[in-house]
Amino acid sequence: MGYPRFAWRSTPALAVNPTLAVNPTLAVNPTLAVNPTLAVNPTLAVNPALAVKPALRVAVKLLHAGSALRVSRWAWLFGGIDSPVRRLGGAARPNILGLWGRLSSSGDFGRLVTECRVVSSSTELEGKRSVLGVLVNVTNYGEATEQIIDAARDHRHYAVTALAVHGVMTGVQDPAHNARLNSFDLVTPDGQPVRWALNTVHHAELADRVYGPTLTLKVVERAAAEGLPIYLYGSTDPTLERLVPALQEMFPALKIAGVEASKFRSSQPGEPEAIAERIKASGARIVLVGLGCPRQEVFAYAMRPLLDMPLLAVGAAFDYHAGLLKNPPAWMQKYALEWLWRLGLEPKRLWKRYVLLNPAYLTRLAAQKTGLWKATPPAPATEPVQTFAV
Secondary structure, eight states, X not given: OOOOXXXXXXXXXXXXXXXXXXXXXXXOOTTSOOOTTOBOOTHHHHOHHHHTOGGGOHHXXXXXXXXXXXXXXXGGGGSSTTSSBSSTTSOBOOOHHHXXXXXXXXXXXXXXXXXXXXXXXXXXXXXXEEETTEEEEOOOHHHHHHHHXXXXXXXXXXXXXXXXXXXXXXXXXXXXXXXXXXTOSEEXXXXXXXXXXXXXXXXXXOSSOOOHHHHHHHXXXXXXXXXXXXXXXXXXXXXXXXXXXXHHHHOTTOOEEEEEOOOSSBOOTTHHHHHHHHHHHTTOSEEEEESOTTHHHHHHHHHGGGOSSEEEEOTTHHHHHTTSSOOOOHHHHHTTOHHHHHHHHSHHHHHHHHHHHHHHXXXXXXXXXXXXXXXXXXXXXXXXXXXXXX
């Protein structure tokens, strides 16, 4: 009976401890010396009592140590196409039971050859990549929706935003805001140019962007199906008066726990806590925030510690779904011309955003792609915001 063989490609600073395979409680030490010829102890494979313990998911422990594990060969052994990598660019989750069943039935441990790539980057760990220094998730609609709904079910603090070129450039122009954006739990590529950046610079191979208004509908649809009440915060009373019946018409089972228009001013002492209490008292499990970029991102960042639920900064989704803004034709969205459509609708408000920021974005992206600019992401912010738009 052959031993399972693992081929490792790693940076010299990272390592794998072979005793992890037989010690379920051992914490991973990323400073251990790398052993390229490491053979995994067969005890893990032949002892089902060990194999089924979640603590033996070495891949997850490696990832939590600041590495990323990507399974790229013999995926069929792990119980299905999507079992080896449950999250795009994120944590690999081998199906231990499926692996045990296949190996125990065949007895061919020597066929298990897994190619692993260990990367010492925390951005790889979280499935994020740097776009001009702003960390954006490599994700799709299905995965993003699932992560948000999971956080709602689990009562977790969770901040989400969808960034187009303007959102990325707000981070580039303001390092403090960049750090806040990098602390978000989920940042989706809202605009096609952001998706293109992930594909060209980081080879993400994303087939589509994750557009904020569309993601909003997908999350609301799931919330309605699972009985998770939502809270609408931001915009104006007239917009909300049109948005609520529009959402209820689309999703009859939807529970809207509360609605609160923006005050269009800065927060006052004690006000964030009062807002949080109103939201929690409503029974909401998801908060949709429509304050406009970057105010809504600052709001979500500031309120996240106060609310054990996802906060989604959804931009113009309120206006679109209330019927106040028209979506551009599909071909304009596909070829990243949505900015031109919106500029035509609101030229006085948006001309600076698009005429000045779009060329600046492309210039910096070219510099990042060619290596002339490293676009190093700042560390995620942790300090509270004293005042912010409410």
